[in-house]
Amino acid sequence: MSSLTSLAVRNVARNRRRSLLTLAAVLLGVTAVLVLRGFIDGFIDVMVDDIVKGKTGALQVHPAGYMDNVDALPLEPSLPYDESLLARVRAVPGVAGVTGRIQFSGLVSNGLSQTMFVGRGLDIATEKRAVPRAGFDVLGGGRALAEGDYAHAILGNELARSFQALPPAEKAKAASAEGVVDRVTLASSSPKGRANSMDVSVEGLSVSSLPFENKRVVTVPLMLAQELLGMKGRVTELAVAVENLDELERIAGDLREELGPQYEVHTWQELQPFVRDIISRQRYVMGLICVILFVIIITGIINTMLMSVFERVREIGTMLAVGMKRRQVLTMFLLEATLLGVLGGLGGVMLGSTVIQAVAVRGIPMSMVVTTGSQSVMRPSLDPSFMMLTLGVAVVGALVASAWPAWRASRLDPVEALRSV
Known part of the structure; x- marks a missing residue:
């Protein structure tokens, strides 16, 4: 040979x-x-x-049955947003961070016209623990939501421009344009049907390659969403970060076992089938x-x-x-x-x-x-x-x-x- x-x-x-x-x-x-x-x-x-790092988180926790009606953005069933539940999530090996959110819907108005919107209430103090790049989609000329914000909002780019709603700095540049505003009114209902509305200032515009997000999404601080909806101390979902995405399925399984059948745990692939x-x-x-x-x-x-x-x-x-x-x-x-x-x-x-x-x-x-x-x-x-x-x-x-x-x-x-x- x-x-x-x-x-x-x-x-x-x-x-x-x-x-x-x-x-x-x-x-x-x-x-x-x-x-x-x-x-x-x-x-x-x-x-x-x-x-994973900019929107959904690696995993999300919802109350059992929530995802069956997710397209309707139900406010019930909801989750208690307390330290005992958060501690149980953080105790699972491989979990890097967790934050609470509320997904809701309602009407947004600039005083002359109104349209439906999809709202995202974020806990700004803990959002980046689960979603490190939170706010990365905010266009220049505005700013992302910051800890301490309350009556502030980020509007989808196309939604904001259809209402001629701009951040204060952008509004100042367009002062001569008729009908430009830097505030809008959000109206929604509590889980029991009580209507409520609140004025918010437009702090920034977000942009996405998904047309729906540009046309419909409004992001606000969690405290404002809880007051608007009458859901103090409650959220509709928990976003969870993991240390290693290669162990995502294992961590999801451990989290399901830890939380029990009254909760559902979904990976980002299940939440974003399009991607x-x-x-x-x-x-x-x-x-x-x-x-x-x-x-x-x-x-x-x-x-x-x-x-x-x-x-x-x-x-x-x-x-x-x-x-x-x-x-x-x-x-x-x-x-x-x-x-x-x-x-x-x-x-x-x-x-x-x-x-x-x-x-x-x-x-x-x-x-x-x-x-x-x-x-x-x-x-x-x-x-x-x-x-x-x-x-x-x-x-x-x-x-x-x-x-x-x-x-x-x-x-x-x-x-x-x-x-x-």
Whole structure:
């Protein structure tokens, strides 16, 4: 075997043109797969980061039965917002933070017209413990809600502009425009049907790539929402952060066991099926592109190896004539293909990872990725296991591609081969 390996290495080095063609096919294919995967994973990381750290949290806790009617934004059943419940959530291993919220609906008016809105009451003092990037979607010219705010609100961009409602700084710039306001009135009802309304100042405008959020969402401090709705000491959901998203399912299971059947625990994928489906489709497309690239690689190797067989007919005939066995000829060609696959694969892994690392250091600014209005930075990333898988597929692909040309070489008739010119 060692002599065959040495012979295979010499053949690869001697036939430089053919070897370089095969190496180039494998190297470029592996590089393309890794770079594409790195960018897709980076894009997915940005989406997940915007959702998990900017909107929903990794997990959410609701009273049992709440999600059956979530589209109606029910205020009952609700959760007690007290330290005993929060302590039980925080006691679960892997939980990094928790905060309370109220999701509600009502009417918003600027004094001349009104429309329906979806409200989010946030506990500003604890929101960033569960959602570290809270407020990242607020446009410049305004500000995110801060601890101590009460009668303040963040309006969806399109909703605010349809009402000509702007933050104070923006209103001052548009002072000459007729009908511009920096305050709106929110009206809603308590769980028992008592109507109430409150005036709030517009502190900022939020933007999202989801049209519904731009047109309907109003964010207010939790205390204001509780007073407006008559829900003092109550919330409709708890948002929970986790230390490691890879352990999300385990933490969700532990949290369900800790809280019991009177509570429901949902992961961000369950809460955001639209984003989950986008990620699934991207991974499917990624897999399809990888298959196409590897087919191209294999086709290139087959062509190169066949060309090698045709150009080396007399050489093969000579080896068979001097006593080399057919299986040794087959093995030699397979070793050549393996060597080319390993060298091309390693080169592709090195080149692909270098490109990904170089881009990741600088990052790619991205705006409005699913829910971001401010600027997110996409940094491509590669999973080492995927790099090893790609290398393995490249080597196996080279072997598979060379199998038929190698078999043809081993089946040559020595006499006929020696007669060829």
